Amino acid sequence: MSHLVNAVRRSMDTAKTEAQDRAHGWAQQHGLETKYVDVAIHFIGANGIPKMDVVGTADPYLVAKIDNTVTFISTVQVNTLTPVWNEYWNVKNVPSIASLHIQVMDKDDGTVTDDYIGSVDTTLEAGAKELSIEGPTIRRHRGTLWLKIESTPSTDKKPEKRPYIFDGPIRFSRHFSPTVGRLTNLDDARLYSTWKMYLRGVRLFFDDESAQHWNKNYKAAQTIFQGPASIAVRSTIQAGHRMLYARSTSNGFGVIKEPKDVLDLLHGGNSANSLSHHRVKPAVYTYIISMDDDSFRFSETGAAFFVDFASKHALHSNCAQAVRYSGEFHPRPEGGWDHFDDQTPDDQVRWELVIDNNSGTYSPDPMLLPTLKQLLEYNFPGFVIHAWDYNDPRLAQSREATRAYALQKRGVKQDELQPHQHGEQTSLQHMSAQSSQSSHAEGTDHAA
Numbered sequence: 001m002s003h004l005v006n007a008v009r010r011s012m013d014t015a016k017t018e019a020q021d022r023a024h025g026w027a028q029q030h031g032l033e034t035k036y037v038d039v040a041i042h043f044i045g046a047n048g049i050p051k052m053d054v055v056g057t058a059d060p061y062l063v064a065k066i067d068n069t070v071t072f073i074s075t076v077q078v079n080t081l082t083p084v085w086n087e088y089w090n091v092k093n094v095p096s097i098a099s100l101h102i103q104v105m106d107k108d109d110g111t112v113t114d115d116y117i118g119s120v121d122t123t124l125e126a127g128a129k130e131l132s133i134e135g136p137t138i139r140r141h142r143g144t145l146w147l148k149i150e151s152t153p154s155t156d157k158k159p160e161k162r163p164y165i166f167d168g169p170i171r172f173s174r175h176f177s178p179t180v181g182r183l184t185n186l187d188d189a190r191l192y193s194t195w196k197m198y199l200r201g202v203r204l205f206f207d208d209e210s211a212q213h214w215n216k217n218y219k220a221a222q223t224i225f226q227g228p229a230s231i232a233v234r235s236t237i238q239a240g241h242r243m244l245y246a247r248s249t250s251n252g253f254g255v256i257k258e259p260k261d262v263l264d265l266l267h268g269g270n271s272a273n274s275l276s277h278h279r280v281k282p283a284v285y286t287y288i289i290s291m292d293d294d295s296f297r298f299s300e301t302g303a304a305f306f307v308d309f310a311s312k313h314a315l316h317s318n319c320a321q322a323v324r325y326s327g328e329f330h331p332r333p334e335g336g337w338d339h340f341d342d343q344t345p346d347d348q349v350r351w352e353l354v355i356d357n358n359s360g361t362y363s364p365d366p367m368l369l370p371t372l373k374q375l376l377e378y379n380f381p382g383f384v385i386h387a388w389d390y391n392d393p394r395l396a397q398s399r400e401a402t403r404a405y406a407l408q409k410r411g412v413k414q415d416e417l418q419p420h421q422h423g424e425q426t427s428l429q430h431m432s433a434q435s436s437q438s439s440h441a442e443g444t445d446h447a448a
Helices: 002-029 178-184 219-225 230-245 259-265 274-278 312-317 366-379 393-409
Strands: 036-047 060-066 070-073 084-095 099-106 115-123 127-134 141-153 170-176 193-198 252-256 285-290 295-300 322-333 351-356 384-388
Touching: 036 060, 060 084, 099 141, 115 141, 193 230, 219 230, 230 312, 252 259, 285 312, 295 312, 312 322, 322 393, 351 366, 351 393, 366 384, 384 393
Parallel strands: 351 384
Antiparallel strands: 036 084, 036 141, 060 070, 060 099, 099 115, 115 127, 127 141, 170 193, 170 252, 193 295, 285 295, 285 322, 322 351
């Protein structure tokens, strides 16, 4: 039944998008000027949600879309029929005639799809709203949703050139799969965790024309994206992505309000050294910035589970044909870990983020590194940002100093650190051996 409801919802969403496109097109044809606004939406809460689970009540969350173009997904409120979200969503350069569509879903851990509770449609007219949640034809009224919308004229001189720009707050989710923990025999959940962070204004810096497509000169990428055997390879990587990025009631959620919030995400260390868990971990992270939702996705580069995949960047991107950017990054005290005294408290340190384009799968254009730097400075004021090309000797020195400090001062074990190679390590031999192009599974240098 849920599959049928989901199919009907998708058809309705498509029809709404087509109708909105026709309305915008009609307005342009008739010379009507489209006004643009900046909106701040406050998702307050709901009541009257029906019981959805056999055991317990419901685990509701929201999926909100403006003109089916930009999406907000709320946190999951566990085991309640009266959820309180109190979450905010700011979007710039929105057509004043845009519509807001909200789906209320019930999170079901361990299933492919979640249960559909109902939906709400409204305009972006400013003010407090009390809206009826409408379900399928049976038991149509499924509760009441409260939200508040603030709307101000757009300050962008050409908002039509850059519509629907997400403007915060910066939210993140931490995903960790107990299944992966069992498969890898790891006690430290951090080593099989992934993070997804929604950065402000990504499309102010990276437009669709600057998309970084998969690198056709990189053998590991050919194994993933090219030839009949690549279908099986992608299927395996996508299964890993679903496992690692699954939304569940155990996910961690938060909002980045100040530099300390970023540093808290980067805490961690050896479980035997409890003090290191409350300090910034000297670690290297693999990241991508997604084309799909502009999210910044990352995990520790040396984590054992991730090393088993032909491409960690493809794992994070869900085998996307293109990303906005990708590579690695690491935090460090001012000047580098090799100049740091462990007796210095973290809150007395000026922190830096070193980020690069070290991704053989997508081989990001080094000419965009200044743009990447600007994006991170826009989102993380208070940090010094260094954006360096993968073959910059300063990068190699800083990265190795990070790993050396982790081993010598923080009790990190050698087998937790992936031996670093140029570009991406490509293993998972059992997967690529099924391909007649098995030689493509061997690692190669990062191709420019």
